[in-house]
Amino acid sequence: MEDLATRVHNHNFRMDPYVRSLLDTDFYKILMCFFAWKEFPKTVVTFEVKNRSAKTTKLRDVIAEEDLRAQLDYVRTLRFTESELIWLAGNTFYGQTGIFPGDFIDFLRNLQLPEYELGIGEDGDFALSFTGTWAEVMLWEIYALSILNEARSRAGMAGMSRYELKVLYANATAKLVDKLKRLKEAGVPGIAEFGTRRRHGFLWQDFVLEAMTEELGDNFIGTSNALHAMRRGLPAIGTNAHELPMVIAALTALRAPGNKEHLFRAQYDVLRLWEKTFGGNLLVALPDTFGTTQFLKGVAEEFPEIKAWRGFREDSKDPFEGGEEKIAFWESICVDPRDKLQLFSDGLDVDQMIALHAQFKGRIQEGYGWGTLATNDFRDCDPRGGTELDPISVVCKVRYVTDHVTGKTASAVKLSDNYEKATGDADAVDFYRETFGAEGVKNAHVIV
Numbered sequence: 001m002e003d004l005a006t007r008v009h010n011h012n013f014r015m016d017p018y019v020r021s022l023l024d025t026d027f028y029k030i031l032m033c034f035f036a037w038k039e040f041p042k043t044v045v046t047f048e049v050k051n052r053s054a055k056t057t058k059l060r061d062v063i064a065e066e067d068l069r070a071q072l073d074y075v076r077t078l079r080f081t082e083s084e085l086i087w088l089a090g091n092t093f094y095g096q097t098g099i100f101p102g103d104f105i106d107f108l109r110n111l112q113l114p115e116y117e118l119g120i121g122e123d124g125d126f127a128l129s130f131t132g133t134w135a136e137v138m139l140w141e142i143y144a145l146s147i148l149n150e151a152r153s154r155a156g157m158a159g160m161s162r163y164e165l166k167v168l169y170a171n172a173t174a175k176l177v178d179k180l181k182r183l184k185e186a187g188v189p190g191i192a193e194f195g196t197r198r199r200h201g202f203l204w205q206d207f208v209l210e211a212m213t214e215e216l217g218d219n220f221i222g223t224s225n226a227l228h229a230m231r232r233g234l235p236a237i238g239t240n241a242h243e244l245p246m247v248i249a250a251l252t253a254l255r256a257p258g259n260k261e262h263l264f265r266a267q268y269d270v271l272r273l274w275e276k277t278f279g280g281n282l283l284v285a286l287p288d289t290f291g292t293t294q295f296l297k298g299v300a301e302e303f304p305e306i307k308a309w310r311g312f313r314e315d316s317k318d319p320f321e322g323g324e325e326k327i328a329f330w331e332s333i334c335v336d337p338r339d340k341l342q343l344f345s346d347g348l349d350v351d352q353m354i355a356l357h358a359q360f361k362g363r364i365q366e367g368y369g370w371g372t373l374a375t376n377d378f379r380d381c382d383p384r385g386g387t388e389l390d391p392i393s394v395v396c397k398v399r400y401v402t403d404h405v406t407g408k409t410a411s412a413v414k415l416s417d418n419y420e421k422a423t424g425d426a427d428a429v430d431f432y433r434e435t436f437g438a439e440g441v442k443n444a445h446v447i448v
Contacts, residue, residue: 004203005165008157017074018150018202022111023084023227025142026196028238030088030226034104035244035277037135042404045247045412047141049128049148050423053392058125059148062155062388065118068126071147072116080108087230094281113140129399134247141396145197148394149376153200156388164383171381172200176208176374179350180215186354190367191216192237193223194345195375198391205375209234212374224369237369239282239313243398245270245289246412249432250401254410260435267295268302275305283309284341288316290415290432293440296329307333311341311365317417317440319344319352323360325440330364337364345369349377397423418444 036043051059080088089098089105114132121127128148130140157165183191193212199205209228212220222235229236249266256262267290275283285306287295299306314322323342330337342364344356353368360366378389398412413424413432419441422429 004169004201004207005162008154008165015070015074018071018147019075019143020078020202021084021227022075022078022080022108022113022139022143023087023230024146024196024202025139025226026194026224026238027093027226027229027236028224028240029139029142030100031238031278031282032240032244033108033135033138034100035240035274036138036247037104037107038277039273040134040247040251043134043247043251044132044402044404045134045137045398046129046131046400047137047144047396048399049126049144049394049396051123051125051392051394052420053394054123054125057392058123059152059394060120060125063126063148063151065126068147068151069118071151072118072144075143075147076113076115078113080111084227084230085109088226091230091236093236096278096280096282099278099282107135111136111139113137113143116140116144128396138243142197144396145394146199146202149198149391150201152392153376153378153389156382156386160384167383168378168381168389171383172204172378173207173211175377175381176211177215179374179377180211182350183353184216184219186357187219188353188357188366188368189219190221190343190365191219191353192221192367192369193225193374194237194369194371195373196225197396198372198394199375200378200389206232208375221367239278239284240274240286242286242289242315242414243412244274245286246398246414247401248273249290250398250410250412251403253428253431254401254403254406254408263432263435264298265302268299271299271303271306271309281310284311284313284343285309286313286315288314288417290413290436291438291441292317292322292325292417294436296325300333307335311343313343313345313369315346315417316421316444318442318444319346319348319356320359322417323356323364327360327364338362339365341365341367343367343369345371347372349373399423415441417441420444 085105114137117129119127130137222237223229224238226236245267248270252266312326327337348370372391376391400409401412402409411425411428413428
C-alpha cells in the first residue's frame with residue numbers, strides 16, 4: 001500500500017488530478033456509451049449534479065470553485081490511450097470477446113468530453129451540468145462525482161498533521177479489514193466493488209481492491225472500475241443503469257405526447273434494444289426506474305424474452321422485499337429462481353450483506369455490488385473526532401433530453417422504489433406517476 005498519509009500531507013504538486021484517465025470510470029458507462037452511440041447518436045442530453053445532502057453539507061462550503069474548475073478542465077484534456085483501447089477491444093467481458101467494434105473504438109479514440117457549466121444553484125450549492133450528444137456526455141457522470149468526493153475528502157484532511165493522517169488511514173484500514181473478514185467468515189459470495197463514484201480517493205480505492213482480493217478470495221468477483229480492472233487483471237463488472245429507460249421514456253414522451261400506453265411500454269422497449277446490442281450474461285435488467293412492482297407485473301407479457309435473461313439488479317427497494325419479489329416473479333413464469341442472478345447494490349454494508357446471504361442462500365444466485373461503504377467509509381476514523389470525512393449522497397442524473405426528430409426537449413424522470421430518490425420536473429413526475437402508478441413505492445432515508 002502506498003503511504004497515503006505522506007502523499008496527502010506532502011502535497012507539493014501544482015495540481016494533483018483526481019481523475020487521470022478516461023478509463024477511470026464504471027464499466028457499465030462504457031457499455032451504455034456504446035449502446036447510445038449505436039442506437040441514439042443524435043440524441044442530446046443534459047446531466048446535472050445533485051447533492052442530496054445539501055441541507056447538512058454543502059460542497060461549496062468546503063471546495064474552492066477555482067480548484068473544482070481546475071479538476072474539471074484537466075479531465076477535458078484527457079484522451080483514451082492506445083493501451084486502454086486495445087484492452088477494451090481485445091479483452092473478454094462477461095464471457096464475450098470483441099463486444100466493442102472498431103468504429104466505436106475510433107469514436108473513443110477521438111473523444112473529448114463536452115464543456116461543463118458551473119454556477120451556484122438555488123440551494124446555495126454548486127450547480128454543475130453537462131450537455132452534449134448522449135454518447136459524448138454520459139461519461140462525465142462518474143468523473144464529476146469522483147472529483148467532487150475526492151475534493152471533499154482532501155478538504156477534510158487539509159489541516160491534519162502527518163501523524164493524524166497516519167492514524168486516520170490506520171483506523172480506516174482496520175475497519176475495512178474487519179469488514180472483509182466478517183464477510184469471508186459468513187461466506188457471502190459474489191462480492192463486487194462498486195465504489196468509484198463516491199470513493200474517498202483513487203489510491204484508497206486501489207488499496208480497497210487489494211484488500212478485497214487478499215481477504216475475500218473466490219468470493220470477490222471484480223470491480224466496476226475499468227481502469228483498476230485493467231491494471232489489476234480483475235473482471236470488469238457492470239451492465240446498465242437508470243439513464244437508459246430515463247432517456248428512452250423521455251424520447252417516447254416527446255414523440256407521443258400524452259400517450260400513457262406508449263410511455264408505459266418504453267420501459268420494455270429498453271430491454272429489446274439492449275438485447276439487440278448485447279447478450280449472454282450482460283442481460284441483467286434494472287426494473288426500478290419507474291417502480292419495480294409495476295415493471296414485474298407487465299414484463300412477462302410485454303417482453304416474454306425476459307425468461308432468458310440473466311437476472312435483475314436491485315437498487316432502490318428494500319433488498320429483502322426486493323429479493324422475495326424477484327423469486328416470486330420467476331416462479332410465476334415457471335422459471336427456477338436458483339438459475340437467476342439477484343445483484344443487490346443500494347447502499348450495502350456488511351451486516352446487511354450477511355443478513356441477505358442468510359435469507360437468500362440457495363434460493364437465488366446472489367451478487368453484491370458494494371459501493372460507497374467499501375471505498376469511502378471513514379466514519380469514526382478521524383482522530384480529531386470530526387465528521388468531515390463521512391460519506392454524503394451526491395448523484396449526477398440525466399435531467400433533460402432533446403430529440404433531434406421533433407426538436408423538442410423533455411424532462412427526464414426517475415420515479416424509483418423510494419419517493420426520496422425521484423428526479424425530474426414536478427409536472428413530468430406527476431404524469432409518470434399517473435402512468436406507472438406507485439405500487440410498492442415507499443419513503444426511505446437515503447444514506448448514500
